[in-house]
Amino acid sequence: MFLSPACISQHTLPRVLNLALRQTAQQNIISSFTRQLRPTRPSLSTLSPLRAATATATATVEMASVQIPTATGGSERVPFSQLKGRIAPQLLQNIEKMGLTHMSPVQEQVLQMSSLKNDCLVQAKTGTGKTIAFLLPALQNILTAPDLQRDFVALLVLAPTRELAQQIADECDKLTGRTLDCHIAVGGTAKESRLKKFLNGKPTVLVATPGRLIDYLSEEETRHKLSKLRCVVLDEADRMLDQGFAPSIKRILQQIPKKQVAGWQGMCFSATVPNEIQQFLPLVLNKNHTRISTIDPNETPTVDRIPQSAIPIESISDALPVLHSYLMTQKKANPQLKAVIFSGTARHAGLLYHVFGPTGGAAPKGLPxxxxxxxxxxxxxxxxxxxxxxxxxxxMFASDVIGRGMDFPDIDLVIQMGFPPEKAQYVHRVGRTGRAGKSGEATMILTPQEMRFVRVNKDFPIRVTEPFNHPDLPRSVTKIAEALEKVPEQTKNQAYTAFLGFNVTIARQLGLQPPDVVNLANDFAYSMGYEEIPEVEQKTVSKMGLKGVAGLRIQGKGVSRAAPGPNNRTGGGRAQGGPGRMQRGKVVDPRAGGGQNNYGGGGGGGGPAADGSNGGGNRSQGGSNNSRGGGNRRGPRESTGANAEEPSRKRPRRGAQV
Structure with a gap:
């Protein structure tokens, strides 16, 4: 049940909490909430064919190679000290300074190849120490080269994201003690100044994302700097292909010295080896390359061993209060909670940060x-x-920039606000927790439309919980309402526009038509405390394919209207409104239900009151006159007028924020 600050009083709160406690006792939610969110872990035999194949992916490469058996982690770990005489003392000393004493399986297998100059194809997951595994042999060969020219790049590393590229560069600096210059070329930085520094410097190592390196290679001086390469590394090759970098990688390999001529060492690291990667291997690896896998074919994938759940909510306006209440519950169980909350857009992630972070201050105490x-x-x-x-x-409130490849230690919980458009995104998001064999769990907060993800993806072990009816939920509603009041208007405007655009892209998956998308976005706006929906630029509306759809406020033009007539109806209202809570951005009296309607359609009858009595609200007529149906909190129909051509976009009073 949802309340706003305007509705909570000394008289209503005890009654509401008593009701919540009765409901909770009946559903056994409070005492076993955490347990309910932990689904039964499936065995390997229950895996879907797709993910079972992914878990044991060992695509055959049509090249002669030396196969090193898969490491299962059963043997005792080997100390780095055993590499004395094989690795330069300078590198081993810096390894010790980094606090590393023993090699991970992937490090052990790569560093114990017959020759550290061998080409290699390595299957290894993120977070297994693979960065050290490819940097150590590459740097060893560079440092011991008698004819090293420091005006030229000797080691080129390609990575899919700027964050991963920065991580690699940082590790390189630690290993070398900055005795070699390591440069980074990634998007999101000042290209001209970075390029100038690169061209004027002595970059022995260059770590780059494919897109930015293509920009660099347009300069003849850059191509000259890369004319004496000794090693090329493709890190997370499968991910680079997933992100559409295949054409860029091909162009890069065509513009740097050919392997067959220059003879540089090639290393390819990838969690999986799909057929698409094979087309690059002859350009990067020689025929007699070493193939290594540290992925146990019998290991249960993270997505199968992590408890997963979905918390259903009635509408988008419930999302933030439920998130807050859920985090409070988790914080009580684990005072040192470390969680990642994923959003579908960068703007929404920023909004959540403002609500829960220093601006709104809604986060549980003790959680930065x-x-x-x-x-x-x-x-x-x-x-x-x-x-x-x-x-x-x-x-951590994040978009998918950390959905894969970023290794954060000790993540207890992953929460997804809404569902990811692709199954792979879901897998990688869940994979942020339970790393290195540790425990963790993942949950999603889903509207009725978004619950379709669970129904479609039955191969994922997602348990649908009971609706979140914690007795502290009214306090969360109050807290979120107060926090949203402090969030800058621009932040909320940007979140609304991004929400609108994101849902346009996933409308088919949600089973929504354009008018439904607009209604959903407007409900989202009301949930942020708007009395009137934000304006959107005409060109933005056109790009989204929403030109002519009723309900949008076009900048400088007001609310877009639909032509009158029954054909404009987007559907009738529900037969009955939900229990007393927030409806369409208005706070509803806890004793009265409210009908819920679709614009242009008739509203439903009043729902039951929160205390069990009958709520008011008659059925209203919509469609031909485009009036807005739906019972209000007291009973009579709340319409915009007998012959209104569009629904009102204003709420009845200021006090209701969410």
């Missing part, structure tokens, strides 16, 4: 807040990554 998304500058992203890595507890 962080944000990570594409709208942040590269320095801000780098700083946030380091801070969250070292934090013992905290909340």
């Amino acid at each position: 807040c962080f944000q990570m998304h594409s709208r942040l500058s590269q320095p801000a992203r780098t700083r946030t990554i380091e801070e969250f890595k070292t934090a013992e507890a905290g909340l």
Whole structure:
């Protein structure tokens, strides 16, 4: 049940909480809530064919190669000290300074190849120490080369994201003690100044994302700097292909010295080896390359061993209060909670950070807040990554920039606000927790439309919980309402526009038509405390394919209207409104139900009151006159007028924020 500050009083709160306690006792939610969110872990035999194949992916490469058996982790770990005489003392000393004493399985297998100059194809997951595994042999060969020219790049590393590229560069600096210059070329930074520094410097190592390196290679001086390569590394090759970098990688390999001529060492690291990767292997690896796999074919994938759940909510306006109440529950169970909350857009992630972070202050006490998304500058992203890595507890509000490849230690919980458009995104998001064999859990907060994800993806072990009816939920409603009042208007406007655009892209998956998308976005706006929906630029509306759809406020033109007539109806209202709570951005008296309607359609009858008595609200007529149906909190129909051509976009009073 949802309340606003305007509705909570000394008289109503005890009654509401008593009702919630009765409901909770009946559903056994409070005493077993955490247990309910932990689904039965499936055995390998229950895996879907698709994910079972992914878990044991060992695609055959049509090249002669030396196969090293898969490491299962059963043997005792080998200390780095055993590499004396094989690795330069300088590198081993810096390894010790980094606090590393023993090799991970992937490091052990790569560093114990017959020759550290061998080409290799390595299957390894993120978070297994693979960065050290490819940097150590490459740097060893560079440092011991008698004819090293420091004006030229000797080691080129390609990575799919700027965050991963920065991580690799940082590790390189630690290993070398900055005795070799390591440069980075990624998007989101000042290209001209970075390029100038690169061309005027002595970059022995270059770590780059494919897109930005293509920009660099347009300069003849850059191609000259790369004319004496000794090693090329493709890190997370499968992910680079997933992100559409295949054409860029091909262009890069065509513009740097050919392997057959220059003879540089090639290393390819990838969690999986799909057929698409094979087309690059002859350009990067020689025929007699070493193939290594540290992925146990019998290991249960993270997505199968992590308890997963979905919390259903009645409408988008319930999302933030439920998130707040859920986090409070988790914080009580685990005072050192460390969680990642994923959003579908960067703007929504930023909104959540403002609500829960320093601006709104809604986060549980003792949990610092962080944000990570594409709208942040590269320095801000780098700083946030380091801070969250070292934090013992905290909340990270993020978009998919950290959905894969970023290794944050000790993540207890992953929460997804809404569902990801692709199954792979879901898998990688869930994979942020339970890393290195540790425990963790994942949940989703889903509207009725979004619950379709669970129904369609039955191969994922997602348990649908009971609706979240914690007795502290009214307090969360109040807290979120107060926090939203403090969030800058621009932040909320941007979140609304991004929400609208995102739902346009996933409308088919949700089973929504354009008018439904607009209605959903407007409900989202009301949930942020708007009395009137925000304006959207005409060109933005056109790009979204929403031109002519009723319900949008076009900048400088007012609310867009639909032509009158029954054909404009988007559907009738529900037969009965939900129990007393928030309806269409208005706070509803806890004793009265409210009908819920679709614009242009008739509203439903009043729902039951929160205390069990009958709520008011008659059925209203919509459609031909485009009036807005739906019972209000007291009973009579709330319409915009007998012959109104559009629904009112204003709420009846100021006091109702959510």
